Amino acid sequence: MPTISEMLSTHPGELFAAKDALSACVEACFECAQICTSCADACLAEEMVAELRYCIRTDLDCADICNATGRILVRQTQPDMSMIRAQLEACRAACKACGDECEGHADMHEHCKVCAQACRQCESACEKLLSSLK
Amino acid sequence: MPTISEMLSTHPGELFAAKDALSACVEACFECAQICTSCADACLAEEMVAELRYCIRTDLDCADICNATGRILVRQTQPDMSMIRAQLEACRAACKACGDECEGHADMHEHCKVCAQACRQCESACEKLLSSLK
Amino acid sequence: MPTISEMLSTHPGELFAAKDALSACVEACFECAQICTSCADACLAEEMVAELRYCIRTDLDCADICNATGRILVRQTQPDMSMIRAQLEACRAACKACGDECEGHADMHEHCKVCAQACRQCESACEKLLSSLK
Amino acid sequence: MPTISEMLSTHPGELFAAKDALSACVEACFECAQICTSCADACLAEEMVAELRYCIRTDLDCADICNATGRILVRQTQPDMSMIRAQLEACRAACKACGDECEGHADMHEHCKVCAQACRQCESACEKLLSSLK
Numbered sequence: 001m002p003t004i005s006e007m008l009s010t011h012p013g014e015l016f017a018a019k020d021a022l023s024a025c026v027e028a029c030f031e032c033a034q035i036c037t038s039c040a041d042a043c044l045a046e047e048m049v050a051e052l053r054y055c056i057r058t059d060l061d062c063a064d065i066c067n068a069t070g071r072i073l074v075r076q077t078q079p080d081m082s083m084i085r086a087q088l089e090a091c092r093a094a095c096k097a098c099g100d101e102c103e104g105h106a107d108m109h110e111h112c113k114v115c116a117q118a119c120r121q122c123e124s125a126c127e128k129l130l131s132s133l134k
Numbered sequence: 135m136p137t138i139s140e141m142l143s144t145h146p147g148e149l150f151a152a153k154d155a156l157s158a159c160v161e162a163c164f165e166c167a168q169i170c171t172s173c174a175d176a177c178l179a180e181e182m183v184a185e186l187r188y189c190i191r192t193d194l195d196c197a198d199i200c201n202a203t204g205r206i207l208v209r210q211t212q213p214d215m216s217m218i219r220a221q222l223e224a225c226r227a228a229c230k231a232c233g234d235e236c237e238g239h240a241d242m243h244e245h246c247k248v249c250a251q252a253c254r255q256c257e258s259a260c261e262k263l264l265s266s267l268k
Numbered sequence: 269m270p271t272i273s274e275m276l277s278t279h280p281g282e283l284f285a286a287k288d289a290l291s292a293c294v295e296a297c298f299e300c301a302q303i304c305t306s307c308a309d310a311c312l313a314e315e316m317v318a319e320l321r322y323c324i325r326t327d328l329d330c331a332d333i334c335n336a337t338g339r340i341l342v343r344q345t346q347p348d349m350s351m352i353r354a355q356l357e358a359c360r361a362a363c364k365a366c367g368d369e370c371e372g373h374a375d376m377h378e379h380c381k382v383c384a385q386a387c388r389q390c391e392s393a394c395e396k397l398l399s400s401l402k
Numbered sequence: 403m404p405t406i407s408e409m410l411s412t413h414p415g416e417l418f419a420a421k422d423a424l425s426a427c428v429e430a431c432f433e434c435a436q437i438c439t440s441c442a443d444a445c446l447a448e449e450m451v452a453e454l455r456y457c458i459r460t461d462l463d464c465a466d467i468c469n470a471t472g473r474i475l476v477r478q479t480q481p482d483m484s485m486i487r488a489q490l491e492a493c494r495a496a497c498k499a500c501g502d503e504c505e506g507h508a509d510m511h512e513h514c515k516v517c518a519q520a521c522r523q524c525e526s527a528c529e530k531l532l533s534s535l536k
Contacts, residue, residue, distance in 0.1 A: 001429065001430060001433050001519075001520065001523050002433070002437060002516045002519050002520055003433065004433065004436040004437060004440060006516065007436070007437050007440045007441070007513065007516050007517075008440065010444060010511075010512040010513040010515075010516055011440070011443070011444045011447065011513065012444060012447045012448055012513075013447045026436075027403065028403060030432060030436055031403050031404070031405065031406065034406040034409070034428075034432055034472070034476060035404060035406060035409045037473055037476050037477070038406060038409045038410065038413070038476045038477075039409070041413070041476065041477040041478060041479050042412060042413045042414060042478075042479075044479050045413065045414045045415045045478065045479040046414055067469070070436070071439055074436060074439050074440045074443065075439070075440075075443040076443060076444075076447070077443050077444075077446050077447040109412075109414075110412040111409065111412040111413065111414075113412075114404045114408065114409050114412055115409075117403075117404050118403065118404055121403050
């Protein structure tokens with residue numbers, strides 16, 4: 001299966017950011033969106049679901065924000081940089097909130113441990129891409 | 135058909151913001167997401183599509199951001215306010231960029247005129263909700 | 269705020285289906301997507317959340333399917349009818365499953381009552397549009 | 403970065419399908435969604451954009467359908483199999499339509515070549531998962 005990073009290299013125009021930081025952030029956003037969607041579902045299946053409401057809600061929000069951010073970063077044609085920067089800030093905030101929450105019970109739930117890792121890496125990838133855009 | 139605003143009144147918990155500002159923003163986000171998706175498609179069908187690249191791209195981005203924002207605003211259970219505020223800022227930036235672009239050729243394309251109206255109203259609804267959250 | 273049905277009238281090309289059946293289905297898909305997203309969140313806030321796992325899961329699935337279906341129906345430019353028909357079938361199946369579930373406890377939860385209505389209307393709108401396409 | 407396949411192994415309940423066919427299909431759906439989003443944007447940047455309208459439109463549809471399908475397949479908690487089967491059929495139809503189109507000008511556009519590969523693999527992964535569910 002081809003990857004989205006390989007795909008980005010086929011764009012007929014120029015990329016709006018350095019290839020490495022951009023690819024890393026695109027991949028992190030989509031992977032985090034998928035893992036948060038899965039974590040919300042795994043939390044829902046836990047016996048203690050009533051204590052995982054904030055985790056489920058934050059997972060769902062983080063998945064939505066990461067997915068939208070990934071889709072916007074994939075597009076290279078005539079980007080509006082103020083919109084992209086604002087969306088990267090929102091994605092960083094979402095990954096921070098969700099990573100903080102999942103980390104808090106990572107030793108109880110393997111899915112939250114994996115989700116916390118994905119959120120931290122996406123938070124960091126957003127930060128690096130944001131720095132490179134300034 | 136029931137509306138999302140009626141639905142919000144059935145939530146068993148408290149809403150995280152004033153009902154009016156929240157409902158108005160939720161409705162504006164979803165309507166704007168739909169209209170931007172439609173505007174991108176209408177631009178694609180225009181003979182002068184090659185001159186509408188920036189408009190199409192901005193429509194697609196704005197649709198993604200508005201849809202994610204609407205979904206997050208719909209959820210009332212234990213919200214993370216820093217994430218919500220950051221996403222509302224991103225949505226305001228997206229609607230500003232897309233509204234500016236569509237307004238610029240609103241007299242040539244009826245779909246861009248309608249889309250500019252939707253973007254302006256969503257931009258304003260995000261601003262009002264953001265002010266009310268401070 | 270302009271509506272998506274008004275927006276469809278501004279498309280420079282021909283609509284791929286009768287305006288009334290198409291508009292009704294587009295609106296039903298998006299409204300149902302929003303209401304299912306809200307119902308999942310309202311169920312999550314209920315004390316008896318542990319008994320609402322199937323409802324929450326089905327709400328989330330139905331929201332995803334309705335949103336994708338709505339976006340595809342909005343686009344009028346050179347449609348692939350086999351894809352559209354298959355997606356309408358999937359949307360009908362999703363609305364049936366979610367409507368059946370929500371109807372089952374509509375008298376206990378106002379949000380499930382509203383959600384069941386939205387699902388039934390979307391199921392019916394998909395059926396009507398499918399019939400009109402044959 | 404953890405992958406969605408690793409994440410699926412952490413679910414507290416049983417998977418609704420054989421792990422290999424399920425993981426392969428989930429990954430194919432999300433990868434295809436991303437690559438179709440990118441192909442639509444790359445086509446938009448081509449000089450001959452006016453001849454790529456059907457390709458762009460089909461890319462956008464296929465991205466929406468693959469993303470919704472991936473999200474539904476990720477969830478393991480109390481699935482409704484009739485909805486899942488119908489959505490897999492729609493995804494197979496979308497990947498067939500988009501793969502056929504992109505293959506047709508794969509020798510002219512590298513992005514369409516990569517996109518055709520992604521569509522074919524997703525089409526095949528949907529077929530295999532569908533067969534395994536019967």
